[in-house]
Amino acid sequence: MDKPFAITLDPGSSLANKTGSWRTFRPVYVDRLPPCNAACPAGENIQGWLYHAESGDYEQAWRALTENNPLPAIMGRVCYHPCQGACNRQFVDSAVGINAVERFLGDEAIRHGWAFEKPGKSSGKRVLVVGAGPSGLSAAYHLARQGHAVEIHEAGPMAGGMMRFGIPKYRLPRDVIDAEVRRIVDLGVTLKLDTKVANIAEAMQAGRFDAAFLAVGAHIGKRAFIPAADATRIVDAVSVLRSMEGEEKPMLGRRVVVYGGGNTAIDVARTAKRLGAEEAIIVYRRTREKAPAHDSEIEEALQEGVMVKWLSTIKQAAEGEITIEKMALDDKGFPQPTGEFENLAADSVVLALGQDVDLGLLEGVPGLEVKDGVVQVGPNMMTGHAGIFAGGDMVPSERTVTVAVGHGKKAARHIDAWLAGASYAPPPKHEVATFDKLNPWYYSEAPLQVRPVLDIIRRQSTFEEVVQGLDENNALFEARRCLSCGNCFECDNCYGVCPDNAVIKLGPGKRFRFNYDYCKGCGICVTECPCGAIRMVPEEN
Amino acid sequence: MSFQPVKFYQTGTFTVGNRLLPPEERSVQAQTKRFNSINSGHRACQGCGEALGARYAVDAAMEAANGQLICANATGCLEVFSTPYPETSWQVPWIHSLFGNTAAVATGIAAALKVKQLKGERRDIRVVAQGGDGGTTDIGFGCLSGMFERNDDVLYICYDNGGYMNTGIQRSSATPPAARTATTLAVGDEPGNLFGQGKFVPAIAMAHEIPYVATATVADLRDLEAKVRRAMAIRGARYLHILVPCPLGWGTASHETIRIARLAKETGIFPVFEAEHGELKSVLAIRRPLPVEDYLKPQKRYAHLFAPKARLEVIARLQQLADRNIRRYGLLEGN
Numbered sequence: 001m002d003k004p005f006a007i008t009l010d011p012g013s014s015l016a017n018k019t020g021s022w023r024t025f026r027p028v029y030v031d032r033l034p035p036c037n038a039a040c041p042a043g044e045n046i047q048g049w050l051y052h053a054e055s056g057d058y059e060q061a062w063r064a065l066t067e068n069n070p071l072p073a074i075m076g077r078v079c080y081h082p083c084q085g086a087c088n089r090q091f092v093d094s095a096v097g098i099n100a101v102e103r104f105l106g107d108e109a110i111r112h113g114w115a116f117e118k119p120g121k122s123s124g125k126r127v128l129v130v131g132a133g134p135s136g137l138s139a140a141y142h143l144a145r146q147g148h149a150v151e152i153h154e155a156g157p158m159a160g161g162m163m164r165f166g167i168p169k170y171r172l173p174r175d176v177i178d179a180e181v182r183r184i185v186d187l188g189v190t191l192k193l194d195t196k197v198a199n200i201a202e203a204m205q206a207g208r209f210d211a212a213f214l215a216v217g218a219h220i221g222k223r224a225f226i227p228a229a230d231a232t233r234i235v236d237a238v239s240v241l242r243s244m245e246g247e248e249k250p251m252l253g254r255r256v257v258v259y260g261g262g263n264t265a266i267d268v269a270r271t272a273k274r275l276g277a278e279e280a281i282i283v284y285r286r287t288r289e290k291a292p293a294h295d296s297e298i299e300e301a302l303q304e305g306v307m308v309k310w311l312s313t314i315k316q317a318a319e320g321e322i323t324i325e326k327m328a329l330d331d332k333g334f335p336q337p338t339g340e341f342e343n344l345a346a347d348s349v350v351l352a353l354g355q356d357v358d359l360g361l362l363e364g365v366p367g368l369e370v371k372d373g374v375v376q377v378g379p380n381m382m383t384g385h386a387g388i389f390a391g392g393d394m395v396p397s398e399r400t401v402t403v404a405v406g407h408g409k410k411a412a413r414h415i416d417a418w419l420a421g422a423s424y425a426p427p428p429k430h431e432v433a434t435f436d437k438l439n440p441w442y443y444s445e446a447p448l449q450v451r452p453v454l455d456i457i458r459r460q461s462t463f464e465e466v467v468q469g470l471d472e473n474n475a476l477f478e479a480r481r482c483l484s485c486g487n488c489f490e491c492d493n494c495y496g497v498c499p500d501n502a503v504i505k506l507g508p509g510k511r512f513r514f515n516y517d518y519c520k521g522c523g524i525c526v527t528e529c530p531c532g533a534i535r536m537v538p539e540e541n
Numbered sequence: 542m543s544f545q546p547v548k549f550y551q552t553g554t555f556t557v558g559n560r561l562l563p564p565e566e567r568s569v570q571a572q573t574k575r576f577n578s579i580n581s582g583h584r585a586c587q588g589c590g591e592a593l594g595a596r597y598a599v600d601a602a603m604e605a606a607n608g609q610l611i612c613a614n615a616t617g618c619l620e621v622f623s624t625p626y627p628e629t630s631w632q633v634p635w636i637h638s639l640f641g642n643t644a645a646v647a648t649g650i651a652a653a654l655k656v657k658q659l660k661g662e663r664r665d666i667r668v669v670a671q672g673g674d675g676g677t678t679d680i681g682f683g684c685l686s687g688m689f690e691r692n693d694d695v696l697y698i699c700y701d702n703g704g705y706m707n708t709g710i711q712r713s714s715a716t717p718p719a720a721r722t723a724t725t726l727a728v729g730d731e732p733g734n735l736f737g738q739g740k741f742v743p744a745i746a747m748a749h750e751i752p753y754v755a756t757a758t759v760a761d762l763r764d765l766e767a768k769v770r771r772a773m774a775i776r777g778a779r780y781l782h783i784l785v786p787c788p789l790g791w792g793t794a795s796h797e798t799i800r801i802a803r804l805a806k807e808t809g810i811f812p813v814f815e816a817e818h819g820e821l822k823s824v825l826a827i828r829r830p831l832p833v834e835d836y837l838k839p840q841k842r843y844a845h846l847f848a849p850k851a852r853l854e855v856i857a858r859l860q861q862l863a864d865r866n867i868r869r870y871g872l873l874e875g876n
Contacts, residue, residue, distance in 0.1 A: 014582030014623070014630040022587065055561060441803065442555040480561070489560065496557030496570035496762060497799060499593040501581045505573050508560060518581035522588035522788075523796030530556060536796075 023521035032433035032486025039086035053479035076103020104475035133161020135215035135392030138408025155196035237352035253347025260352030261291035433486025437532030494525035588795030590785035605773035615643035615672025674715035727845035750819035760803035792841020809863035
């Protein structure tokens with residue numbers, strides 16, 4: 001008994017009292033699917049790459065991004081970013097500028113010359129990709145990384161498909177396309193230009209290909225019957241945009257009327273304005289709200305002086321003049337003629353009424369099903385003919401670059417599995433981290449970083465890129481606006497707010513662990529987790 | 542302002558830590574090897590605000606004093622749940638005292654340490670006294686006032702949960718108006734605690750013109766830690782009053798403890814400020830102003846204000862009190 005005066009017992013620690021036995025519910029760490037990721041047609045792990053961008057590791061961010069999408073600099077310019085429409089931050093202030101950060105990363109990669117890692121061992125299989133548009137390039141990239149020998153056969157003189165022949169330069173500079181295509185070619189993909197596949201079965205046999213991915217796009221402009229005088233100049237939008245890539249610029253005259261309400265109509269009208277047209281007027285039979293064109297593009301077109309006649313159809317065209325009829329929406333929201341007419345001066349009429357697919361190469365292939373002018377594919381992107389897969393604008397889907405890129409990736413995974421005699425089953429998806437699962441108190445005020453926009457005068461007369469990029473500071477700030485919905489970002493909140501010290505901090509990158517010996521199951525950690533990465537579950541006993 | 546927001550970092554300063562913050566800018570509670578002055582295994586209720594507030598405050602004081610700290614503890618919930626014989630949760634030198642004499646015990650320790658230091662027997666050791674609102678605003682108030690008046694070198698921390706919770710939720714002089722307790726039942730014409738009673742000890746401490754007085758809540762960790770750090774950098778009598786919601790006594794869900802404290806601050810019910818020598822120096826401004834109903838509704842101790850019929854006139858009086866705080870301390874300014 002050599003204890004100090006008046007001390008008879010050793011001090012006992014309360015650690016002997018395992019308060020975990022009080023618990024009826026226990027907290028568990030979960031990962032939920034961020035809404036941005038859930039909304040991305042290309043299946044990007046957006047939150048995953050933003051995580052690296054937040055710490056300023058742009059190369060790692062770019063590598064994480066290109067795991068799913070090899071075209072970030074293009075994507076950062078032309079994607080309509082459904083991710084931002086889903087972003088939970090819109091309920092705090094405004095959605096994270098994901099598209100702007102993606103472009104910054106894509107541009108950084110081009111600037112620094114970052115290259116993809118070379119594929120590992122070869123599978124010995126050969127895959128033919130028909131068409132070097134976004135879908136074909138994406139498929140080729142993923143197939144090459146899986147170790148397959150990939151050949152792209154492109155009918156046109158340059159790679160890029162609709163990205164080059166459909167999207168104007170002021171939205172997507174051509175050196176950006178060139179750089180991102182070159183990087184895919186450098187991966188070992190063979191790109192054959194001016195090589196039209198006339199018959200897919202013959203081409204596969206000739207090249208001894210084990211599988212094929214078709215992504216020829218939709219390049220044939222739809223026509224509409226408009227009673228017209230012989231001298232009236234009526235052209236289709238796709239040809240106009242395609243001829244912008246050649247030596248001979250299209251002759252549209254001083255007053256150009258564009259018929260249609262999609263993004264192509266907007267692109268042509270803005271192009272006409274830049275070619276020197278005094279008037280570029282879009283005629284569309286429905287309203288702005290109903291127009292398929294993206295609202296930001298309509299807005300930019302209006303800023304540049306493009307005019308729009310909503311609720312109007314072209315009744316007839318004469319030399320130098322067209323007649324339009326006013327429409328009115330009926331109860332069901334369909335436009336109906338009103339019998340009210342108006343004349344517009346027009347040197348040319350450009351039809352932007354959608355595009356059809358040239359299905360010539362599919363002739364004689366057994367099992368293929370074509371419906372509504374597009375090739376039908378299963379959930380694995382395979383057509384009715386085993387070994388022939390298809391994607392992009394030639395299959396039923398929304399026709400955007402991002403959807404096409406997503407098709408390419410998805411098809412590549414299924415082709416890879418098919419070549420190995422297996423089938424690919426995507427991993428089960430986590431539950432979506434909706435806004436009600438977050439605790440937004442912890443996100444400090446941080447305004448959206450706006451991308452600079454070119455002067456209006458230069459937008460009306462040149463093909464310079466309209467929307468500029470963020471600089472590094474802005475891009476970093478923007479990346480850090482990410483709320484990390486549904487996935488722990490190591491803010492230490494659970495560790496700090498536990499009244500029972502029942503959270504163990506495992507160190508940088510290792511997240512946390514609950515000490516269920518002492519966790520009483522109060523649930524404060526769940527309520528105070530900013531990003532909704534903890535859930536309470538009932539104890540079983 | 543003692544509480545300087547650091548530059549923007551994804552979630553700013555509101556979270557406990559952040560992987561992107563340099564280590565020196567992270568809170569004490571974010572450290573892997575924090576002191577955990579009050580350890581696991583204590584017998585506080587699920588979601589106890591006081592257990593949390595005590596660890597926040599004492600850990601920060603330990604950090605500021607390089608671990609050279611002695612705590613004197615008033616009887617109350619905090620003592621009962623942390624030291625049932627023969628166990629203790631405390632990982633600091635800690636002394637039990639009576640319900641009412643903690644301030645005096647701490648004064649004595651500080652005086653003894655001063656003598657030892659003068660004789661060269663001891664390095665500098667700091668003293669913290671702590672207790673609940675019962676032991677502070679009621680029973681220990683005489684000793685506390687004396688400690689203030691003599692400007693003894695003690696940091697006194699009051700964990701205010703608005704009542705005598707461990708003896709069965711009786712009313713204290715810190716129980717807010719209209720709140721139901723075991724001794725202010727929700728019956729009669731004026732159910733719950735009466736208006737016009739109670740004490741706000743931070744204001745009384747300011748009237749003593751001691752070097753430092755501050756209030757804080759468990760909902761603003763960084764602000765709380767900054768205030769402990771500031772207090773520990775000053776010699777003489779210092780007073781820190783921390784609002785710590787009590788799930789049992791207030792009738793709130795155990796997971797809502799921090800949220801309720803946040804609502805108390807955001808509605809203006811509980812002003813968060815600091816003062817030096819009797820003068821108000823800074824406030825933690827309300828970030829998103831809210832009506833008092835938002836604070837009252839989740840608490841069963843105010844259930845009689847909403848059912849069977851809404852007592853709008855009582856709610857309006859509570860709103861007036863909140864508005865007075867907002868006006869008096871300028872809670873909507875100074876952000």
